[in-house]
């Protein structure tokens with residue numbers, strides 16, 4: 001076992017973790033944070049994307065033991081406690097960018113990371129931003145439109161504001 | 170699920186090398202883990218220990234110096250590499266290849282060192298490093314050795330590394346700094362597939378250098394060619410040196426065909442850029 005201290009969506013955590021546990025399984029099975037999904041378990045689909053120390057990563061290829069000192073952001077940190085959605089989430093809703101929803105948590109985390117790096121991405125930058133995320137339902141078009149529209153509606157500023165407030169990082 | 174192994178995160182090179190001197194054969198070192206945890210998950214590798222190099226400050230360093238060249242530490246990620254100003258300025262072929270590797274999330278973890286130690290014939294960093302004359306620096310508790318990448322990689326997923334060693338960094342000498350260069354890769358889908366075949370090329374003053382991935386057990390480096398060579402000459406040389414195979418991704422004929430196409434495109438592109 002390894003002792004790790006980290007923050008998850010702004011909240012401090014301290015845990016003993018199994019040394020061979022992936023971050024993905026730690027989140028889902030040990031912490032009960034099941035918003036992050038497992039698709040392939042091998043880096044290919046992006047369903048497990050979380051943001052670790054400000055960078056999008058595939059949590060299926062990270063060990064929980066690597067968490068010591070880390071700042072982690074997952075989908076559970078997005079909507080407010082009262083259920084109100086972020087601009088980005090709202091845009092996914094409006095544009096029907098969600099069908100089965102299995103890819104959505106990963107898509108939102110990749111899109112959030114993209115908007116942090118680039119507040120006004122063009123279509124090409126959006127496509128590149130979600131290159132590591134599979135969606136088997138939507139055909140991507142609605143997702144691309146949702147992200148572009150969210151950017152036009154101030155999603156990047158909202159993300160920056162929430163980050164500053166310690167809300168999610 | 171991964172098998173039960175123990176996790177170690179040394180905070181100095183000495184600590185890491187002492188550990189490997191004792192436990193090398195039972196240990197897998199890693200930085201990004203984007204190759205290692207895939208093979209562990211598949212049951213192909215079963216190390217008793219994994220040694221995370223990211224706690225060692227010097228391995229996270231990247232630097233450029235006119236005399237030594239570019240030095241890329243073992244834990245420098247591909248995204249850090251392709252964003253690094255000296256890489257953009259002096260070694261466009263590295264940037265071009267790095268941007269073709271896997272997906273954005275994976276490039277936040279994947280490293281150039283991990284890529285060449287894996288030594289997959291379709292790895293994206295092997296052929297660009299070979300055209301640039303890249304060298305691997307190996308460290309162990311008994312000292313350091315340094316060798317060209319072309320010697321280090323000996324076969325499919327085989328290198329000269331010993332179990333008590335780590336690759337501490339890769340050095341790209343300044344010889345080809347400023348060369349125009351590019352990397353063309355054939356794949357079925359961006360990010361979700363390794364290269365089917367790829368060509369790296371640089372051009373500086375009167376010389377062209379070209380290397381090919383996924384067309385032989387190791388990347389194939391052609392001898393230096395005059396920049397005035399015809400496309401056919403370069404293609405002929407390449408075809409005489411590669412030994413492509415049929416596999417799940419494509420036939421050997423298609424690989425050969427695409428090598429010729431990429432050589433033609435790159436020669437045009439580099440001539441225009443020179």
Ligand SMILES: Cc1cc2nc3c(=O)[nH]c(=O)nc-3n(C[C@H](O)[C@H](O)[C@H](O)COP(=O)(O)OP(=O)(O)OC[C@H]3O[C@@H](n4cnc5c(N)ncnc54)[C@H](O)[C@@H]3O)c2cc1C
Pocket residue numbers: 042043044197198199200201202203204205206207222243269270271272275278279280281282283284285286287291292293294330334335336337360361362363364
């Ligand atoms: C979905 C997916 C897509 C991919 N696509 C591509 C692609 O398009 N192109 C491509 O080239 N690769 C691709 N890869 C493979 C992989 O991402 C790269 O090879 C990457 O560069 C490996 O770096 P790493 O730091 O993650 O390696 P790690 O997994 O950390 O290590 C790889 C190997 O090298 C050893 N090692 C690592 N560092 C050292 C060191 N300093 N000293 C000694 N040994 C060391 C490890 O023990 C292990 O055997 C892909 C992987 C996945 C999962």
Ligand code: FES
Pocket residue numbers: 037038039040041042043044045046047048049058059060061
């Ligand atoms: S579950 Fe991690 S990339 Fe598919």
Ligand code: FES
Pocket residue numbers: 097098099100101102103104134135136137138
């Ligand atoms: S909505 Fe089903 S996979 Fe994307």
